Amino acid sequence: MNRLRRRLVPAVALALVCVGVLVSGASAASDVVRTDAGLVRGTSVGEARVFNGIPFAAPPVGELRWKAPQPVRPWDGVRESVDANACPQQANPEVPNGSTTEDCLYLNVTVPKKPSTKPRAVVVWIPGGGFFMGTAGNYEASKLATRGDVVVVTVNYRLGIFGFFGYPGLPGSGTYGLQDQQAALRWVQQNARAFGGDPRNVTVAGESAGGMSVCAHLTSPTATGLFSKAIMQSGSCAFNWDDNSQYPGQAADSPWVPVRTVQSTGKEWAAANHDKLSCRPGQSTLDCLRAAKSDVLVQETLQFTQVGYGGTATVPLSPAKAMKAGLFHRVPMMSGNNHDEATPWVAAFGEIMDYPGLVTNMVGKAQAAKVLREYPLDRYESAAAAWAAVTTDRIWSCTQAATDLQAARKVPVYAYEFADKHSPLAQPGQGAAHAMELPYLFRLGGWDAPLSETQQVLSNQMIDYWTTFARTGDPNGPDRPHWSPTRTRAATGLSLAPTDQGGIQRVNLTTEHHCDLWAGIN
Template sequence: MADVGSSAVCTFIALLRICSVIADSVVVSTTSGDVQGYEFQTSSIGSPAFDRIYVFKGIPYAAPPTGDLRFRPPQDPTPWEGIRDASSFGDKCAQQPSTYPMQPEAAPLYGEFWNHENISASEDCLNLNVYTHNVYVLANQPVMVWIHGGSFTQGTGSSYPGEVLAAHHNVVLVTINYRLGHFGFLPTLEDDAPGNFGFRDQIKALQWVQANIRNFGGDPERVTIFGESSGGHSVALLVMSPMATGLFHRAISQSGAGLLPARQQGDVTATEAVASAVGCATTPYGEMMSCLRGKPAEDILEAGSPAVFPLPVIDGHFLMDNPKDLVRKKKLNRIDYLLGTNNDEYGWMLSIRNLYVDGLSAAEFQARMPNDLFFVGLTYPEGNTSALIPAVVHEYLDSVDTDDPFAIRDQYFQFKTDMGFLASTALMVEAQSALPVRVYQYEFQHRSSIFPFKPDSVKAEHLDELFYVFGIPLLREDSSWKLPFTDQERDLSLDIMAYWVNFANNGDPNNYSGAACLRDSVDWPRYKPSSKHYMKLDLTSSSDTDLRGDRMKFWNKVVPKLMGEDESTSGVLQLSWSIWSFAIPLAYFLCNI
């Protein structure tokens, strides 16, 4: 593998651009100007393949979406003269201050990974970060572009450390910001972009990657997008979007499959609600938008309401139809896809904490159903959700001792996990695997040893796999490990990073061609409709078939029929409410994932 020494100079003949590494900094050319990153010594990372990597932070990929550019598609950044310093993170996108994590005992651990309160927030936030061990223009490393989670209302790409992944693998890692909340998703009446601004930002970042990543040692013909939670949903929506065709070649969705409810183009009721909240008249439309574009960002941020939760718009550009219908009709980009969930998504972070104390009675389980199933009625207006309650109770309580409140509680959380996460993922897996592409499904099952503050009943919950994907167990501090993961957990992290990068490199998590080092990992079988293989990711990983098959038949076959849908749409329509079953709570308290 060609590399660059401390005084090397490489000439990018195709574009007649020059990249150079001098002392402990590195300068790379982009289409907007030169950027200077820095050299990061990897001695603080366990078992790295490379003794140093190069890091570039806060590179603008679009113009600040402020003033008249607020609520408009992203525009090209203004070119700069000279060399731009890329040693510090840029601003994160405008968002409310985080109150996460909720409980003090979780703060030191989760704060180590996701705490971004020290990063300033503004609307001038459309920037990205690049991590690479090789800036040689002919290095042709696979590229992985991370789309962060946070309920589409909070978060930043800068809070996900890319150093470990880049230090272990021949890969260029890019983490991006995109507009959030009202700034990213309020619908408008503009023809070119009636909403979806956050998704359009993601498209713009991918276009920047295509134009520039070769100068950072990456191969623009091998770009993999990956993300978790709302980032996973973003990945799936990009898989559905014709605007994204050709901008990436593989995809990984973690705990999010994109089957979100969507607004129809022209529906600006959410925008009118925000306008009223900040003192803008709602008519005429042009004056409303002019007023909104002139308001301070703080006023827009404070105009929060579940009624205006961020949702995609069927705009005829980014999104051509309801996600559920695109999946049903298999109108998807033909790319290799790896996706999955955790086996207890609703275990602690997303759960109702007081249920752990005394558990639930069967009567309490049933009493919660009307609220949990409320959005079924919105999706199936001809159906009757009260008729669905006995079926749900039968599905989840017939197999447990109804005198055991803790068993009932556990089934309640499994009900939430199945309905809110797994059912939609199962449908996306089925749809994509019917195309001539490779699909791999997983369930992450390991409860990490570093969570003693969580109840014993909690298994692998929402966002737990992120520690392993980004190599957090491998961080060192002086001569010891930074966090008290076990050696087995460090091996699990090495395995998962290898699976992810192998997939990005070759479309197969088992294929180590081009890898910096090999591992004796368990073979991960490809998912096919006939076999339904998936991988159980754990300290001792293994493959299995038909993940929660009976439960998925319940949600994707039985429920639609009970709600009056015919077989031609069974298994798809219910997804417009499955995400809503947890979307509104996320808008309030799950804002750092």
Template sequence: MSMHRVLATLGCALAAVLTTAGSATPPTQPDRPAASTLRTHAGVVRGAAHDGYRTFEGIPYAEPPVGSLRWAPPRPAAPWPGVRDATRPASACPQPAGEVPGGSTDEDCLHLNITTPDGAGPAHPRPVIVWLHGGGFTAGAGSSYDAHRMAARGDVVVVTVNYRLGALGFLAHSGLPGSGTFGLADQQAALRWVRTEIGAFGGDAHNVTLAGESAGGYSVCAQLASPAAAALFDRAIIESGPCTGRPDRPFAPSSVPLSTARATGADLAAKVGCGSARDVMACLRRVDVSRLLGAQDADQQPAFGTPLLPGDPAAAIAAGRFRRVPVLIGNNHDEGNGWAAGIIQAGNPVTPGTWPDVVSAFFPSPGQAKAIVRAYPVHRTDGGPVFGAVIGDANFACPTARTGGLLAAQVPVWRYEFADEHAPPLAPGTPPFPLGAPHAAELPYLFDLGGRPRDLTPAQHRLADTMIDYWTRFAGTADPNGPSSPPWPRQTVLSLVPDHIVPTRTTMSRHHCAFWNTLG
């Protein structure tokens, strides 16, 4: 079983999470919403007024990164004449087909979308949540996340952001300023835009929460560790993107040394015929986007050892070198089940006989593999869930617990575990075993993915409302607690289950974290 082949297959499978939830363009409304016009420093935008909220979509926060600006730090967007239509999202950043139907090759993608509740305005500014999408740093779009429930119920302004992805976002090359961090630089440019402009949309520029899930959550970790982002946000929400992820465990997002990123960049240049060019970067800037997408690795990570990201975020968090802001952080109970199901459906059964080889494919150290097989035995019918537990515990649950503990030594931290075992499925078809609460399962409780709500039971709707209350109160006050929700003590992990939201102290033991900490 080839690691690269498996991960490439799984990248496509997990992209279906949002593809099936709806495209990146919201569905057509039966009646055209009324217009809503506001002025920014770059020009006037006309958004749409809805029942209880307003939306402004496809607003540029940086110049299109095309031509000589491909693989250059983002530059502020140029002013525009007249009134800019902001009633529909702009293009997603270049990516293969998956979450974005048909993919995208449009580099003019550095745009953001704003959802603001009725009543918000310069005289009554609301807390701001800036959302960074997931997608393994290779896929995703801010417009996939319809935030109207969060904005209206939580009385907050929500900003969703596009940033450069894949090789266009994270290429590294010797002598190239910004190597390995262009996507992170885009996120910072969006945050600077928010600090300057969000007041016109009713947001409080001095109360900004940076939030994200998966690669978006890890991006929050990177921004916590980036000196350049120190003044750009005031709180942080990290969902299923533990800051202490590791490249040798390939499921959770992480970062890599600049030398590794440069080697990957050299491989890309060779694949597209630029490796021996006199001016490699000039050659690469002439390569068609679709060819770059076809040549890039399925797995992408930001580079550290750079001006934007001087050190590995994991090491920075462990050493206490990070932005001191309150943090809400958590993971899902069954993070690994989606990957395990995809690998099994790709023709790799997990049985007592195949289990040692499956483990060895992802943990090539013989000693580690044998220890994992002993700690997680597979019996006749439970191979899939056991494999899912290994992936989830090693890559998400235990790194999240470690990250939470390190952060809590320095700043206020609230920790959760989303554990609705009957969460609505995010991909079509019947999985080979029940997935429980897998990676990304919490997202439909906070957003209407693709502009279309998921089917939730009444109890799940109550959980969704409670989660939005927690998230938005945290954004407003740095404390998720309030009179209408079950108490959330800081010294525990809050288990998020419909009609049974309770603090727990058993997360570490339930996910075998002592074993993983010993394994190294």
């Protein structure tokens, strides 16, 4: 069980925080829209209309647990806009009471109320949450849709043990969550026009585990034709971590593992929990697991937070290896990080830090001297700040830059770094930490973040960049600095900060985050 327990805390644990016709008209200005499975009614949110809780796949319950998503059963009458169930997960900041409800494959559609003479670009948002938490309902998209004049679709997908479980002989092991995301993207292809959207102009976007999911779809044969652009925020194909780097005692790993590893873990876990699962004599393990109550399974959901590759057409290769080999969909990309990604994880190492010891435990004695010369303690205000810089660069910034440079050989890649150190979500001393950019794009939980005047300008500029990219594949436009695609020798892009913190500036991310050093070490 020790090997199982080392997987309990995944690398992305703090991520807080994919053709009908209109009843009338040529855009979703109507309250009622006809999808391919039935009528749905929207509600008003400011200058947007929101259609919440639309099923895009059948409930994955009973015999459908750990199977590919199945078609929705059509309904009669008009389906009202309601908050959809969050997929099963333990209690967390996004879903404070947790969830045990497997009937959760729903999406939300947000459209501007104002009419449009042509179909709008569509942004499909995949939430983050370490592959074990998160929900589409947390991302209220009215300001993104209205200011950006786009249709926004936010999606749920199976998480943890429900989305990434594996067992010998179980088809799709380790990929059910990604299959759900692709089912949502297929729903968009079939229904975008009903909401005034253009199925030929779809951008798939996500943050943290959502960004990693986007990169997986970029390398997935079964995602062919489902999107024409991609946005990866704080998550990429190359994401990985060293020993003892995010948590003490954590082994080096990545979000991508061979399917045989996922299946072996599942078999070991099922054997160890046979009594808890209340299996009947003579009952097969899979039958027992499918009959198990969801509240029992959700207790163990953190055992299964990695994507299995090599067992299905969905993820035939490790996304990291596929991207490096150039085996990805040729679409324009936006890709970036936050300047101080790793600061929320520093607390796991305690208040009194042996900074040289931490570096040695991470990279080994032979390499530690190189790292300590590059990141001398006297350059930082504390050992914690130094360690945060080291782990931000090694785990987050340079892995993202690696994916950027690999993709830039074939397609335009717009690299960025969010650098506002005073986001409304930031805790004291965290700076531009993981997920701090999200309230600049969304009303998280329907909450209007208290942005200063300069932060509001930055939010508007970011929405303009993001949605112009979604419409055209190029983020540039008036009232914001020019953004050039990254070069192939160094990851160059924009640093995004409000004017009272230096404003939006060009940045060499490879240099700023010492990526040549980390490339040599790794």
